[in-house]
Structure formats: C-alpha cells, structure tokens
Amino acid sequence: MLGAGAMTNSIPEIRDAEVLFVIGSNTTEAHPIIAMEMKRAVRNGAQLIVADPRAIWLSDIATIYMQLKPGTDVWLLNALAHVLINEGLTDNDFILNHTENFEAVVEAVRDYTPESAEEVTGVAADLIRKAARLYASRRKAGIYYTLGITEHTHGTDNVYGLANLVLMTGHLGLPSAGLNPLRGQNNVQGANDAGASPLYYPGYQRVEDEGVREKFEEAWGASLSPENGINLNVMMAEMAEGNLKGMYVMGEDIVLSEPNASKIERGLNQCEFLVVQDIFENETLRYADVILPAACFAEKDGVFTNSDRRVQRVRKAVDPPGQARADWEVLGDVARAAGYGMPHYTHPREIYAEMAALSPKFSGISHERIEAEGGLQWPCPDANHPGTQYLHQEGPLIGKAQFQAISYRPSAELPSDDYPLVLSTGRTLYHYNTATQTRCDAGPMAHQPECFVQVHKRDARKRDLRHGDLVVVVSRRGRVECRVHVTDKVRPGCVWMPFHFAESPTNKLTNDAGDSVTGTGEYKVCAVRLEKTDRTEETRSV
Amino acid sequence: MEKSPMTDKFDITLNGIRLQCESGETILDVAKRDGTYIPTLCHDPRLDPAGACRSCLVEIDGQRRLQPACAFKVTPDLNIHSESARVRKHRKILMSLYMADHGAPLETEHNGDQLTRMARDCGPLLALNPVEAPRAARPAEDNPYFTFDPSLCILCARCTRYCDEVEAVNAITLSERGASTTIATAGQRTLMDTSCELCGGCVDTCPTGALMEKKPAKLNQVNPRKVRTTCNYCGVGCQMDLNVVDDKVIKVSSPEPGTTLNDGNLCVKGRFAYDFIHHQDRLTSPMIRGTDGQLHEATWAEAIETAARGLLDVKERHGADSLGFISSSRCTGEENYMMQKLARAAFGTNNCHQCAAT
Numbered sequence: 001m002l003g004a005g006a007m008t009n010s011i012p013e014i015r016d017a018e019v020l021f022v023i024g025s026n027t028t029e030a031h032p033i034i035a036m037e038m039k040r041a042v043r044n045g046a047q048l049i050v051a052d053p054r055a056i057w058l059s060d061i062a063t064i065y066m067q068l069k070p071g072t073d074v075w076l077l078n079a080l081a082h083v084l085i086n087e088g089l090t091d092n093d094f095i096l097n098h099t100e101n102f103e104a105v106v107e108a109v110r111d112y113t114p115e116s117a118e119e120v121t122g123v124a125a126d127l128i129r130k131a132a133r134l135y136a137s138r139r140k141a142g143i144y145y146t147l148g149i150t151e152h153t154h155g156t157d158n159v160y161g162l163a164n165l166v167l168m169t170g171h172l173g174l175p176s177a178g179l180n181p182l183r184g185q186n187n188v189q190g191a192n193d194a195g196a197s198p199l200y201y202p203g204y205q206r207v208e209d210e211g212v213r214e215k216f217e218e219a220w221g222a223s224l225s226p227e228n229g230i231n232l233n234v235m236m237a238e239m240a241e242g243n244l245k246g247m248y249v250m251g252e253d254i255v256l257s258e259p260n261a262s263k264i265e266r267g268l269n270q271c272e273f274l275v276v277q278d279i280f281e282n283e284t285l286r287y288a289d290v291i292l293p294a295a296c297f298a299e300k301d302g303v304f305t306n307s308d309r310r311v312q313r314v315r316k317a318v319d320p321p322g323q324a325r326a327d328w329e330v331l332g333d334v335a336r337a338a339g340y341g342m343p344h345y346t347h348p349r350e351i352y353a354e355m356a357a358l359s360p361k362f363s364g365i366s367h368e369r370i371e372a373e374g375g376l377q378w379p380c381p382d383a384n385h386p387g388t389q390y391l392h393q394e395g396p397l398i399g400k401a402q403f404q405a406i407s408y409r410p411s412a413e414l415p416s417d418d419y420p421l422v423l424s425t426g427r428t429l430y431h432y433n434t435a436t437q438t439r440c441d442a443g444p445m446a447h448q449p450e451c452f453v454q455v456h457k458r459d460a461r462k463r464d465l466r467h468g469d470l471v472v473v474v475s476r477r478g479r480v481e482c483r484v485h486v487t488d489k490v491r492p493g494c495v496w497m498p499f500h501f502a503e504s505p506t507n508k509l510t511n512d513a514g515d516s517v518t519g520t521g522e523y524k525v526c527a528v529r530l531e532k533t534d535r536t537e538e539t540r541s542v
Numbered sequence: 543m544e545k546s547p548m549t550d551k552f553d554i555t556l557n558g559i560r561l562q563c564e565s566g567e568t569i570l571d572v573a574k575r576d577g578t579y580i581p582t583l584c585h586d587p588r589l590d591p592a593g594a595c596r597s598c599l600v601e602i603d604g605q606r607r608l609q610p611a612c613a614f615k616v617t618p619d620l621n622i623h624s625e626s627a628r629v630r631k632h633r634k635i636l637m638s639l640y641m642a643d644h645g646a647p648l649e650t651e652h653n654g655d656q657l658t659r660m661a662r663d664c665g666p667l668l669a670l671n672p673v674e675a676p677r678a679a680r681p682a683e684d685n686p687y688f689t690f691d692p693s694l695c696i697l698c699a700r701c702t703r704y705c706d707e708v709e710a711v712n713a714i715t716l717s718e719r720g721a722s723t724t725i726a727t728a729g730q731r732t733l734m735d736t737s738c739e740l741c742g743g744c745v746d747t748c749p750t751g752a753l754m755e756k757k758p759a760k761l762n763q764v765n766p767r768k769v770r771t772t773c774n775y776c777g778v779g780c781q782m783d784l785n786v787v788d789d790k791v792i793k794v795s796s797p798e799p800g801t802t803l804n805d806g807n808l809c810v811k812g813r814f815a816y817d818f819i820h821h822q823d824r825l826t827s828p829m830i831r832g833t834d835g836q837l838h839e840a841t842w843a844e845a846i847e848t849a850a851r852g853l854l855d856v857k858e859r860h861g862a863d864s865l866g867f868i869s870s871s872r873c874t875g876e877e878n879y880m881m882q883k884l885a886r887a888a889f890g891t892n893n894c895h896q897c898a899a900t
Contacts, residue, residue, distance in 0.1 A: 011779075012805075031778050032776075032810075033778045033807050033809060036805075039709075186772070186871070188871040194876075197882075198893060202879060220886075224887065229895070232895040239866070244864060244866045247866045247868065248866070252868055254868065275852070275853065288831065289831045290828070290831070290848050291830075292845060293828060305779075311875070312779055314774075318789050318820075319789055322824075324826055328877045331881055334846055334884060335888040338853065339888070340888035351876040352875065354879075355876070375779070429739060436818070441686075441814060441818070443686045446685075447740075
C-alpha cells in the first residue's frame, strides 16, 4: 500500500517519539528491547496509546488504553478515522499531494461513529475520540503493531485501516513516525527479502512479471514457472486434501506452530514424501522420510534482516554438533543431486552477492560493507548509498499512496452456546515459539514450566475454577489440557494461551481460516469452552 | 530529545587543549568525543548522571570544589584539568576507600571488573582498614542466572538505576541506611518473586563483580574469544557477543552502550537462553526412513540422494506444483535465498513460503 513491507522507521528513533500508538503488540514480552526504547520515550514525555484485548505491561503506563474485543480492530480503526475526518484533524496538504482515493475512505467510515464503535468494540466512545485527537496532535507519532493485527481473517484490512490513519494525518516520511510492523522472528524480514514467497522473487520482484522472470531465468540458467505459487496456509490445506504430495520443510515445526494441528497431522500422513531439515527433534519429524541435521545460528555465517530493514551479520562461533551442517550447504547439495547446476559456493558472502546483484533494493549491500560499516538498512541501491533510516522521505515510495476503504467483517468463528469463549494465542517473554530452544534453559522453565490459559475471574467463578486447576480447553478442532490462570488482564468472555508447549499443543484449537490476501491463519480469534477435568496431578499424562 | 536548533557552540579548554562543544553537553561528553579518558564508576551513558561516586571529579579554574565530569554542564571558556596533582590525589584516596569497602585484593578481578582495574591505575593505594559494612544479602536466592555478593558491592547504584530507568521494572532498589545500605528487593524476596524479568542488565552494568552470572562460573573463562553476531530470537536484531572457550559458547555479553541498535541491552532470551546450542537433543546425524518404517542413521551422501530422488519422484508422477517448500524465518537470508532457488530453479515451482508468513 505504501510500497514496502517493512517498518517505515527505525528502532533507535523510538526514543525521540512524541506519540506511540501500540496496537496488537505485547511489546515488552515479544520485543523486549524495542519496549525499552518505548519506555525511554515515555520517560522523556511521549504519550502512549495502547489498544489490546489483554491488559499488558505497556497499558499500565499508557495515557490511553483501549481494551477492545478481539477481532473488532477494523471497527475501532474506522472509528478513529471517523473522528479525524469529522474533527478536521487530517493533513489535507499531504492527502492532496501524496495520496489517492481519500474520498472512498471518507465515505466508508461515515457510519463508524465512536458510539457505534463502543457497542461493537467495547471501547468507550470518548476514549476513541481522545485517542484520535492525541494521535493527530503530534508529528512524531508512530504506529507499532505485530501479530495481534495480522493474525486474523481480516488481517490485511487491519493493516489498511492503520495505513489510512498514517496517510490522513501525514505521519509519514518523518523521523519517529510512520507505520511499523515489529517482526516476530529474527529473520522474517530477511526471508521475505530473499524471496521465500510464492509471489515474489528476491527483492520483492513479482513472479508474474515476465521481464523479472526472464532476468532470473538468465541468471540461474533454468526455465522458471510463470505461475504464482501457493502460500503456506494453502499448502497446508492442499496437503490435507491430498494434492500436495511432497514437502521440504526447513526450520519449522509445522505441527506445533501452524493452526489446526490435527488437520496438519492428517495431511502429513497422506504426504508421500517429506524432508525435514532442523536443529532439534520436533513433532513434524515423526512424519519425515529424510531428516537432515542443521547448524544453528552460532555455527554458521550469513545475515539476518531485522524489523527495521537492517541487514546484520551472523557469525560462526563454534562448530556444529556431530555431522550437522549449515542449511545453505545442504540446500546446495540437494539442488545438485536433483540435477540442477547450483554453483559450489564456498561462503554465504558469495550467495549474498548473487542475490544483491539481482535485487535493486539491496544491490549496494554486501558482507564486505557490513564488516566495515556495521548493519545496513535497505533500500540501499548502490555501493556508495548509506542505507535508509526511514522510508518515504520524499513522499511515498510508490508515488501516490492509495487509501483503502475497508468495512468490518466479524471473525471467521464467533462464540456460540457450545463454545462461548473467545481464545487468542500468543508468545510470552520467557519462551520462544515452539520452545525447542528456550526449554533447554533454567530461567524460562522456572518462570513458566507448562502451558496455561488465562481466564477472567468472573468467567472462572461462573465455572467454579480456581487458579492452578487443570482444565480442558475445547474448540471445534481439538482439545488441550492446561492449567488455569485466573486474572483480570483478559476481558470477560475471552481467554488467552501461549503456544510454546508440545504436550499442550494450543494449535490443535486454533482456526486455520486464512486472510484472503496473505493466507495468515486466524490465531487470534477462535471459539472455545472450558471443561473441568477430574484428573489430578498424579494421573495427569505428560 | 531532539536537539534545539538554537544550540550554542563554544570552546572550552581541557588539559590545555581548546575543544569545541555545545551547550547542554557535560564535561564527560566532550572528553569522550576528544578521546580524553576520565575514569567513571557510577556512570552509564544509558542512565541519568548521578554524580554519586566522585571518581570522575575534575578541577575547574575558579571553582573551589572539584566537580563531577559526568554531571557538570559545560559553559563557555571553562578551563578544566582532569589530570592535575589535586585530581590525582583525590582519585588515589577515593580508590583506596572504595577498595577498602570492596574488600577483595587488587590481584583479584571479578569478571574483569572495572573498579579493580581503575584502582590499579592509581598506583600504590593507601593502607586502610577494611570497611565494616553489614550489608544484607538476599536469603536463598533461587534465580538461575545471577548471584549478588554484598561484600563486593560499593553501592554505586548502577544496577538499581538501570532497573528503574532502562528496564523500568524496579525489581531492585537501595534499601536500609548508612553502612547497612544494600541492594535489595521489596521485603528481600527472591528475584523470581518480584517484577524482575531476568534481563541481566544489572549484572552487565555492575562495575565491581558484586553481581555475577552463575552459568559461566562453571567453566574456565579466562579470555574467552568474543564473536559478534545477531540474536536469533525476535525481530529486533540485537547485536551480541558469543563468548567462546574450547569450541563452546559459555556466555553471551552485550556490546558497549551506544555502539549498536540495542544500546548495550539484551533480554532474558538473548542474554541467557543459549544452552540449546550445545544441548544433547540436537540432531547430529542424517536419517532415512527404511522399508521397516523406522528412521535409520545414514551418510550425508545417502540422505541427500534420497531427498532429491524422493522429491523428483513426486514431481515426475504429479507435477512440480505438487511439491511444497517451507523456508524458515529462523535461517539466514542466504539460506532463504537458497531454498527459493532450489524450489524454483531445481524443481520448477513457486510453491515456496517462509514459515512466518506475516
């Protein structure tokens, strides 16, 4: 929508912000070091707006905290836009010079009054008005979001809704402002950059673009498919349907981390041939025909690209255990064994150089430059370019940014009599994803040894559940046993679980209904009920 | 905070050399930029100046007292001396007092602690009796990562200020009074029972070795090799140094504040969750599923051949688009490039997606 899928601004700018709008991001737990910058900004006088269905650390120090119902983001964002437009808080010069299609948004948000939003989202109308006014009141006002925005069937609409706010206030192309997705994993950005995408070659060049395809065909000496590929969510569905018959899975435990785990296990049972390349045993390995042991980050060279588009070095410190090898070496061998003339690279710097030469966005970046100068932020089109601290300085990268009118659609699965509670899932400070790494360590295990479900005290009382009780969480797709944490951090009617624990596989519950554009699963909203269990500590199976 | 465009620029003199500076800067800021060393103990660039430890005192013409360089703001035409006889004498007495409190001999460096190294720079110290300071430790500290030895502490308060100003969880604080003053938690509960998030910033900033990491103490840690790398957990991209001894990562340390985007900070995962690297459950051998349905160890050549053959078979029978390649946001950029090139150039499909498709 703005021309680049990345943080518009940079992490070190956060401390100078005047307004921070944090939505769908439990920053202190998922991105602790970015949260430190936010805390520093607040200490320096910045105003903080937080929107999250769960009360989080940051909501405690927020000027305005909006505890919306899960899945009602679009209504909230449209209501904020409604206030900005109705109260004349928009930046009309910016809208005129740098955007198109504003009228469509004006039309679309007309009926999203703060009062109607209060009914749908549960956030008081006056609070919505105050938040809109505060966000518009300063130039250095940045929006920060993560998977609480994207892991919905309307995830793309959520992002559009945020981008509309940025564009109508002109909070773009300025330091400490912009629209900033905080990436959940070390190299999400770098994997996208490198073209691990069904729609894009490296450097965000479209598969469907004939000129691009010819460029890569010539560089790689192979004829390439002109058809877009299918995204991960569709791959999982196709596998369950029996249409995807061979898989090569590198560095992900799809059983534990993809939504609707039972369906994935059915698919893996049908899959004719599965290669798994990983550093640890995991749940997916049980279905593998070939297992390839890989080196971890401390055992190889390369680069990670972080959330603010910064390409930084990963350096080999120790040898991999046993016969484990770096993924890049293994992938080259498999390609050659399959009859493709993959070059014999001797170091990742040669691979990076090949990618950079084919990708105008980072043509100017090389291992050699990073060694000499430290991390470099793309766009960096040539070897003399210093890299880009914040995007859209001369107006939006794509020329005129398009406003996108959006309308509220309820989440794919709503509470019912049988499944009366809304489950959201997420990550905690002490663990990381499927926890194969963090469970090796004493601290995380001392703080959080097992899975839990956060239940509002009112819901707990209604069900006669006490803190520490074992309970079975049931959705239409599966059942998971875990311990009750009674809290007032979640909204009544809502429960929350982490997804770190193999013996309580939360993703047996979650809904694989995907966003229509990205295919990202709806991890943040599905309907569940809680069942008491008779089992005691002693009889509990692990 | 943004620098005001009206900032004044003017000169000062430091040890006889004219230096340009700006209003709002401290003497220490200017000295650092010039490369002039002024010893500091309670100073950490991430914290508000405390001016408490007195080790950065300098002599300024026209000022009756010595002044702390970390907190004293420059004004035009100051004439400053950081190595005058008066300053050196002050420093020697101060370091003698601190070492009498610290209690450990000059030969013992606790994890290369800053205090002992500074004391050595002062030449022979005065022979003083050990300071009687009955500082309380926390009873039965059960956190897995750090220890606190109150006898080594000199109460510079870097740890408590870090916990307040940077991590902002206020798990530790100065408590008690006078000689009994100590670093404490509320009610002297164990850290695991407080708001502490185990970020380890207090240990990292401690200049005395009173706060120490538990894990590396198990291993011989003389001069570990430090390898600068990027953290492999979340998407912030913190820079960290893997400390390596005998091909083992024994510790993770953070780079100097001000040198990388994480400003010397790390979180609990980055600083402490590295045991997985050398964990016994790592996969160490290629495996192939045999006709008996079980996985068997294999050579790399066999495993690579079987993997390539198996995928080619599926392609021949069902077409290239019956294959799927899942790449990883945990792996490097180069490896993601290799995976999509493998899918596209070697197998002819665009069915390639990274695991965090967000």
